[in-house]
Amino acid sequence: MQQDTSRAVLITGSTSGIGLAVAHGFGRAGYHVMLHGLADQETVQALQDEFSAYAGKVGFSNADISSEEGCAQLVSDTREAIGNPSVLVNNAGIQFTAPTHEFPADKWQQILAVNLSASFYLMRDLLPAMRSANWGRIINIASVHGLVASEQKSAYCAAKHGLVGLTKVAALENADCNITANAICPGWVETPLIQPQIEAISREQGIDLDSARAQLVGAKQPMAKASPPNAIAELAMYLCGDFAGTITGASLPVDGGWTAQ
Ligand SMILES: NC(=O)c1ccc[n+]([C@@H]2O[C@H](COP(=O)([O-])OP(=O)(O)OC[C@H]3O[C@@H](n4cnc5c(N)ncnc54)[C@H](O)[C@@H]3O)[C@@H](O)[C@H]2O)c1
Numbered sequence: 001m002q003q004d005t006s007r008a009v010l011i012t013g014s015t016s017g018i019g020l021a022v023a024h025g026f027g028r029a030g031y032h033v034m035l036h037g038l039a040d041q042e043t044v045q046a047l048q049d050e051f052s053a054y055a056g057k058v059g060f061s062n063a064d065i066s067s068e069e070g071c072a073q074l075v076s077d078t079r080e081a082i083g084n085p086s087v088l089v090n091n092a093g094i095q096f097t098a099p100t101h102e103f104p105a106d107k108w109q110q111i112l113a114v115n116l117s118a119s120f121y122l123m124r125d126l127l128p129a130m131r132s133a134n135w136g137r138i139i140n141i142a143s144v145h146g147l148v149a150s151e152q153k154s155a156y157c158a159a160k161h162g163l164v165g166l167t168k169v170a171a172l173e174n175a176d177c178n179i180t181a182n183a184i185c186p187g188w189v190e191t192p193l194i195q196p197q198i199e200a201i202s203r204e205q206g207i208d209l210d211s212a213r214a215q216l217v218g219a220k221q222p223m224a225k226a227s228p229p230n231a232i233a234e235l236a237m238y239l240c241g242d243f244a245g246t247i248t249g250a251s252l253p254v255d256g257g258w259t260a261q
Helices: 017-028 041-051 068-082 105-133 154-173 192-205 209-218 229-239
Strands: 008-011 032-036 058-061 087-090 136-141 179-186 251-254
Touching (some): 008 017, 017 041, 017 087, 041 058, 058 068, 105 179, 136 154, 136 229, 154 179, 192 209
Parallel strands (some): 008 032, 032 058, 136 179, 179 251
């Protein structure tokens, strides 16, 4: 699919995992790419070197988006580095597991802030320029947990269900301006985010990490293999192509059959 290479994209949480794969996808396609995330200086330098091989501009912000001020900082850093993005990928996310009756309030607040409220603030601040340009793409990396629940994930499920709802509202409100808003809902993806859950199973059951990974993934997915981060990147790219111009308000699972059950 031919992509418009004059466009700029902001991908939150793109120092690692899915966001990094998405950023590479857009970088390869010639977009101006705004990288973002919490990372040490060495990682940032390595990323900037890698992305300098691509044709478009590259910028980086380490704004902590768990607050409205942090989101405003990211918007301003982005405009300074690559101009107004016509594609926003809300990807940054965190996880914490505990039963609802023991869930720490600070973890609840933090997950809601990063996984849901940041997407709202960034959409609110970046949509006006997309509306003026009469073109835009909002891609929210939700989760199967935006569609179904799992035990121990009250905050994560609440945030991701909220993100799916927010995506639908944005789709309706911006349909008049060639702006689509979609949620991608991955099942298990091979990234650092799922590592603590794999390690916990390994520890609790005295099994090796590969067996723990197979058990974690197979417990939910009929296809007992985690998706590669590039699978999510390719779908994000597709949503920015010409043929996806009428896909909006959708929640697209990439989940090995998890939500088909
Ligand atoms: N890995 C999976 O199996 C999976 C499955 C479904 C959905 N997801 C979702 O995909 C998204 C990416 O997940 P991942 O697995 O690539 O995670 P990851 O842990 O590899 O990366 C998370 C990114 O978010 C950034 N981040 C976290 N908190 C931040 C904050 N307060 N301010 C700024 N940046 C912050 C990190 O720096 C990092 O760049 C998340 O929204 C996650 O919920 C992941």
